[in-house]
Amino acid sequence: MQYPEPIARLIDSYAKLPGIGAKTATRLAFFTLDMDSEDVQGFSKALATVKDEITFCSICGNITSTDEDPCSICSDPSRDQDTVLVLQNPKDVMAMEQTREYHGLYHVLNGLISPSAGTGPDDINLPSLIQRLAQHENIREVIVGTSASTDGEATAMYIARLLKPANIKVTRLAHGLAVGSDIDYADQLTLIKSIEGRNEL
Numbered sequence: 001m002q003y004p005e006p007i008a009r010l011i012d013s014y015a016k017l018p019g020i021g022a023k024t025a026t027r028l029a030f031f032t033l034d035m036d037s038e039d040v041q042g043f044s045k046a047l048a049t050v051k052d053e054i055t056f057c058s059i060c061g062n063i064t065s066t067d068e069d070p071c072s073i074c075s076d077p078s079r080d081q082d083t084v085l086v087l088q089n090p091k092d093v094m095a096m097e098q099t100r101e102y103h104g105l106y107h108v109l110n111g112l113i114s115p116s117a118g119t120g121p122d123d124i125n126l127p128s129l130i131q132r133l134a135q136h137e138n139i140r141e142v143i144v145g146t147s148a149s150t151d152g153e154a155t156a157m158y159i160a161r162l163l164k165p166a167n168i169k170v171t172r173l174a175h176g177l178a179v180g181s182d183i184d185y186a187d188q189l190t191l192i193k194s195i196e197g198r199n200e201l
């Protein structure tokens with residue numbers, strides 16, 4: 001016997017999520033069937049609207065609501081306006097914010113330079129960083145917080161080479177992070193130490 005089409009469709013949808021196999025997808029589909037109608041409506045509304053209601057901040061590249069651009073960090077005058085921490089993705093920003101130890105601004109690359117994958121500097125949100133630095137002379141330090149992977153290092157080196165002539169201090173988060181690990185999995189203490197012990201590139 002096959003599952004009725006509406007359930008089969010839901011199982012297929014859940015199975016598209018990372019780490020969800022057929023068995024878990026089936027369990028989730030039946031769990032959904034048991035949920036309150038109101039909860040299911042809320043869930044489906046959140047799913048249906050997320051792509052339309054989230055955009056990238058026109059200044060830093062972090063995710064933000066479509067009705068809040070620039071994002072809440074870029075438009076917060078109490079943040080240190082002279083320091084920019086460059087990170088790979090929005091999840092890294094969230095991890096750093098949770099430490100409450102960093103009070104500067106961010107720039108989110110939404111990727112890394114990867115010679116092996118053919119991803120160049122113009123394929124990530126890097127040109128806008130250069131533009132931003134040219135427009136805001138008060139930015140004195142750029143901290144590169146890309147991962148300690150090969151691509152993360154290549155990206156850090158590229159940024160350092162690019163900014164050195166502009167007389168901007170370029171530092172790198174101390175390598176308390178394991179090679180290839182994403183910053184969002186590191187514990188908060190490691191992140192705090194990593195920022196305190198940053199090295200000039």
Ligand SMILES: [Zn+2]
Pocket residue numbers: 057058059060061062070071072073074075
């Ligand atoms: Zn922003």
